[in-house]
Amino acid sequence: MVITVINNKGGTGKTTISVNLAASVARSGYNVLLIDLDSQASAAFYLGLSREELEPSLADVLFNELPITEAIRETDIPGLDIVPGGIELAHSDLILADVAGREDCLLKAIKPVKNHYDFIICDCSPSISTLSVNALIASDTYLVPITPQYLSLEGLVSLMEAVDKIKTGMGLNANLLGIVINMVSTASQQTRSQANIIGLVREHYQKAVFTNFIKRYAKLEEAPAHGCSIFEYAPKSPAALQYNMLAQEVLSRCGMEDKAV
């Protein structure tokens, strides 16, 4: 199962969700590969890789025909591997502009390892670039994190339209796994407008919205600085609990079960 985590709006939690979802699913007994499609290599840094460890990166796989097996690193989390992003990915639109089949590079690259992994999770950068199109083409399904703000809601409508256009244009089958509402304020801090926006999203997108949402937690903001997922940084925290519940819902939507139970 290949899942793309996508939203062209920045800072909605794509990387946080990709990393912690990947970690939770790996802890459930699955083999998981996290592919970092961001030139900022945020997912790689999040999981503790240093700047010197970013090479070879996904850029070498996509642009220099390096076999993906040579760019895969094990992480400290059993069952979770990563292909790091890197700064060269920032020029992917230019580099791939004249390449025939430029939208299929990732699909072809992951073919040799697809059977080895139960889940491949693609963390996109905040744009609808050639790389994001590559991720969608390589994916069975996509997940959209949003924050409960008015501009996020407007962005979500545009994103869904853009993805639908790509799907129609490319004859894609990838379906929407769901929308995750992220960084929800705790009840005491929640403004009326935030509650209204969450209501509107649920009313409009109905079952597409995950029942489990993620609240705003300082521990989630702190974890990347320690180079680990929320499950190593604060395993007993409410944030870890919420991520496990979200991961269970993801597994269930994918028709899979928690192998660790």
Ligand SMILES: Nc1ncnc2c1ncn2[C@@H]1O[C@H](COP(=O)(O)OP(=O)(O)OP(=O)(O)O)[C@@H](O)[C@H]1O
């Ligand atoms: N539930 C949460 N509670 C508190 N902080 C969060 C939460 N989710 C994400 N963050 C923080 O918000 C910031 C943006 O999150 P993240 O980097 O995951 O978003 P992104 O969509 O990947 O961003 P970009 O568009 O730049 O790739 C980060 O500092 C992250 O630690």
Ligand SMILES: [Mg+2]
């Ligand atoms: Mg990110």
